[in-house]
Amino acid sequence: MAAQAIEKYRENAEIYNGKALCKEKSRQLLEEIALPKGLLPLEDMEEVGYNREAGFVWLKQKKSTQHSFKRIGKNVSYGTDVTAFVENRRMKKLTGVKSKELLIWVTIAEIYIDDPASDKITFKTPAGISRSFPISAFELEEEEEKKKEESGKN
Numbered sequence: 001m002a003a004q005a006i007e008k009y010r011e012n013a014e015i016y017n018g019k020a021l022c023k024e025k026s027r028q029l030l031e032e033i034a035l036p037k038g039l040l041p042l043e044d045m046e047e048v049g050y051n052r053e054a055g056f057v058w059l060k061q062k063k064s065t066q067h068s069f070k071r072i073g074k075n076v077s078y079g080t081d082v083t084a085f086v087e088n089r090r091m092k093k094l095t096g097v098k099s100k101e102l103l104i105w106v107t108i109a110e111i112y113i114d115d116p117a118s119d120k121i122t123f124k125t126p127a128g129i130s131r132s133f134p135i136s137a138f139e140l141e142e143e144e145e146k147k148k149e150e151s152g153k154n
Contacts, residue, residue, distance in 0.1 A: 062080070
């Protein structure tokens with residue numbers, strides 16, 4: 001399914017290849033749509049694509065990976081293809097992302113920040129169940145370190 005969607009939006013898309021460039025472009029995309037840059041901690045990406053006209057984004061990696069967001073105690077699984085339609089502060093129709101809840105993996109269909117002042121980011125399942133967490137839990141770890149250092153200097 002994800003592969004078909006990627007092919008459909010490949011024409012007129014910005015496409016980047018290579019591990020380092022893909023990592024940089026995925027972070028730039030998150031920054032551009034005002035979501036935390038640590039939200040997609042994918043290390044081994046082969047391709048990142050963005051069809052701006054349709055708002056469709058894809059990230060391809062060699063193999064599925066898991067990441068633990070330590071500040072909220074959540075494990076997240078990222079498939080080989082992660083796709084979404086993006087707009088300001090929102091990723092919709094997300095595929096390839098699951099969160100571990102108790103003993104089962106739950107599909108995440110949408111990620112959004114309704115009110116930036118609330119400092120909360122919300123994750124929603126296809127069934128409409130949602131949970132919110134502090135945005136700071138999804139910042140890049142190196143940025144968190146910089147903030148700590150800067151606040152210590154004051």
